[in-house]
Amino acid sequence: MIVFKNVKKTYPNGTDALNGVDIKIDDGEFVFITGPSGAGKSTMIRLLTCEDVPSEGKLTVDGTNLKRLSHRQIPKYRRKIGVVFQDFRLIPTLNVFDNVAFAMRVVGRGGREIKSRVMAVLKIVGLEHKISVFPEQLSGGEQQRVALARAIVNSPSIIIADEPTGNVDPEMSIEIMKLLSSINRNGITVVVVTHEQRLVRAFKKREIRLKYGKVEFDTALEPKTRAEEKEAEKSKTSEPSKNRSSESDNKEAAENV
Secondary structure, X not given: OEEEEEEEEXXXXXXXXXXXXXXXXXXXXXXXXXXXXXXXXHHHHHXXXXXXXXXXXXXXXXXXXXXXXXXXXXXXXXXXXXXXXXOOOOOOOOOHHHHHHHHHHOOOOOHHHHHHHHHHHHHHOOOHHHOOOOHHHOOHHHHHHXXXXXXXXXXXXXXXXXXXXXXXXXXXXXXXXXXXXHHHOOOOEEEEEOOOHHHHHHHOOEEEEEEOOEEEEEOOOHHHHHHHHHHHHHHHHHHHHHHHHHHHHHHHHHHHO
């Protein structure tokens, strides 16, 4: 579970990137984080990946207060998170297999396990036939699928995708989102930062919209809000009726006197 509790982030230049954010994302959820440029989306990712810490408030992931992690604890924490970047961040001198395997080697996995697991995740993203190809020989969509394979190869509990469709064509954007949805169905929490509202509408997942460093809108809260509004509206419309009834009773009582 990811919990932001009154999280604030102020940079040295005085910019308030996040200003009192309260969010709870349950295990296994699929969430879109949206909002205009400067809304605080990138800052949220930096906090979740421990590239930065909150100025105020509390951010916990699976009960761990990220602000209290030591430098030695951060690498272990990051193993539970897979990150997909807009610019892919593949190593140009490594082929597809080794780009994905690299994520396993840095955490000390063995050769036999690496070969089996890498081939398995490349099959998931449909690139098992391109293991010897280098990044420059791949299309943007293929590079993003390699990046996605690398993100899931260590079996993380959380996937954070930062504008994963920003450098691919519309058709491939849908394919990338379908892959993320498929991964989510296996119980992995997926957080996608995007500005593409057409994808948000198409996949009908929870949307958290940021604006000026605050939560402007959260579809998880929308049903409750809508119900409260309807109840308030119902009370307003029934009020005149009650008043008319009261006036009628008073008039009848006066006539009887």
